[in-house]
Amino acid sequence: MGIIERIKEIEAEMARTQKNKATEYHLGQLKAKIAKLRTQLLEPPKGSSAGGDGFEVTKFGHGRVALIGFPSVGKSTLLTMLTGTHSEAASYEFTTLTCIPGIIHYNDTKIQLLDLPGIIEGASEGKGRGRQVIAVAKSSDLVLMVLDASKSEGHRQILTRELESVGLRLNKRPPQIYFKKKKTGGISFNSTLPLTHVDEKLCYQILHEYKIHNAEVLFREDATVDDLIDVIEGNRKYIKCVYVYNKIDVIGIDDVDKLARRPNSVVISCNLKLNLDRLLSKMWEEMGLVRVYTKPQGQQPDFSDPVVLSADRGGCTVEDFCNHIHRNLIKDVKYVLVWGTSARHYPQHCGLGHVLQDEDVVQIVKKKEKEEGGRGRFKSHSTAPARISDRQKKAPLKT
Ligand SMILES: Nc1nc2c(ncn2[C@@H]2O[C@H](COP(=O)(O)OP(=O)(O)OP(=O)(O)O)[C@@H](O)[C@H]2O)c(=O)[nH]1
Numbered sequence: 001m002g003i004i005e006r007i008k009e010i011e012a013e014m015a016r017t018q019k020n021k022a023t024e025y026h027l028g029q030l031k032a033k034i035a036k037l038r039t040q041l042l043e044p045p046k047g048s049s050a051g052g053d054g055f056e057v058t059k060f061g062h063g064r065v066a067l068i069g070f071p072s073v074g075k076s077t078l079l080t081m082l083t084g085t086h087s088e089a090a091s092y093e094f095t096t097l098t099c100i101p102g103i104i105h106y107n108d109t110k111i112q113l114l115d116l117p118g119i120i121e122g123a124s125e126g127k128g129r130g131r132q133v134i135a136v137a138k139s140s141d142l143v144l145m146v147l148d149a150s151k152s153e154g155h156r157q158i159l160t161r162e163l164e165s166v167g168l169r170l171n172k173r174p175p176q177i178y179f180k181k182k183k184t185g186g187i188s189f190n191s192t193l194p195l196t197h198v199d200e201k202l203c204y205q206i207l208h209e210y211k212i213h214n215a216e217v218l219f220r221e222d223a224t225v226d227d228l229i230d231v232i233e234g235n236r237k238y239i240k241c242v243y244v245y246n247k248i249d250v251i252g253i254d255d256v257d258k259l260a261r262r263p264n265s266v267v268i269s270c271n272l273k274l275n276l277d278r279l280l281s282k283m284w285e286e287m288g289l290v291r292v293y294t295k296p297q298g299q300q301p302d303f304s305d306p307v308v309l310s311a312d313r314g315g316c317t318v319e320d321f322c323n324h325i326h327r328n329l330i331k332d333v334k335y336v337l338v339w340g341t342s343a344r345h346y347p348q349h350c351g352l353g354h355v356l357q358d359e360d361v362v363q364i365v366k367k368k369e370k371e372e373g374g375r376g377r378f379k380s381h382s383t384a385p386a387r388i389s390d391r392q393k394k395a396p397l398k399t
């Protein structure tokens with residue numbers, strides 16, 4: 001029997017089993033069995049070279065965004081509108097057969113946008129090009145789930161399920177469960193709060209299913225069995241997702257209003273060029289990019305050429321900033337001067353651990369160099385506005 005058939009069989013057994021206290025342990029075990037099989041499903045078949053006929057596209061720019069959706073929802077039309085790169089669009093399904101990259105220029109940053117073939121229910125099990133598409137989604141920093149506003153709301157759930165079954169978690173943070181395998185000592189199970197979904201026995205059973213007999217488990221939130229399995233599997237990918245309802249030109253205003261109020265959702269029309277600005281600003285917000293401008297001593301910063309950092313990827317500390325400029329820079333840095341929202345006064349003397357924020361300005365003071373402006377001299381500037389706005393960018397910064 002193939003892996004997919006075995007998953008189907010266990011799913012059928014779960015559907016047959018009544019949910020109550022007595023069956024709770026058994027159901028938990030079945031969930032773990034399915035999770036293990038799904039992980040097997042993701043491993044490339046023996047003998048095949050990793051990747052192979054995937055849609056590998058070289059990463060480019062400061063972040064990667066993938067367009068995921070059913071066929072003919074308007075993904076290619078959207079790519080063409082936002083990036084200027086032409087991607088064939090047509091009224092028939094599966095017009096796009098591969099991965100087509102474009103670049104969005106926004107806020108002085110470059111964001112790679114990927115158009116992909118449409119996926120269908122069963123994609124995670126290999127239907128259509130689902131597996132390759134999902135692999136690209138996993139390599140992205142943000143997923144734009146493109147939906148046809150005139151079609152069933154069920155599409156959003158089906159797609160979410162497809163992505164979940166291959167280990168993608170949309171708009172979720174990792175469960176607050178500490179888990180560490182040990183060599184000896186048995187299983188230690190603890191929690192910092194009362195648990196309502198998982199008890200010690202259930203946890204033991206799940207670990208047993210994974211043949212783990214020595215481990216430390218600490219629940220820091222009232223997590224579920226699924227959360228515990230995610231932590232044990234350890235290969236989940238937590239990605240932000242914006243739901244993009246396209247084609248609002250063909251539905252009534254009341255329906256548009258309802259969709260627009262859904263969480264993490266943006267309504268657009270490619271045909272009428274409606275709300276594309278809002279989509280871009282939402283995308284930017286969700287990516288959490290942090291632009292930092294370098295200010296050479298005695299000169300104005302170049303506001304058109306930021307160093308771009310990210311809290312989720314690589315971090316936003318002064319150290320991350322320095323490493324971004326040059327990997328050997330860090331050993332020469334004495335401290336830095338910071339202007340912007342992360343600074344308490346202007347400029348603030350900061351160490352390597354200081355966390356920078358979007359649009360901060362940084363001047364690096366090296367160990368041998370002598371800075372122009374001393375700490376005391378700038379205390380009087382503490383009333384300066386908390387953000388380097390466009391207006392301020394035009395005004396000179398001292399030091
Ligand atoms: N009414 C309306 N039609 C649109 C809109 N955007 C795209 N379309 C149409 O929807 C159809 C499908 O568009 P595509 O861009 O090819 O869709 P896709 O999601 O890339 O499709 P596949 O590559 O086949 O998965 C085309 O006929 C487009 O003209 C829109 O905002 N409103």
Ligand SMILES: [K+]
Nearest residue numbers: 072090092095
């Ligand atoms: K199409």
Ligand SMILES: [Mg+2]
Nearest residue numbers: 075076095096
């Ligand atoms: Mg397309």
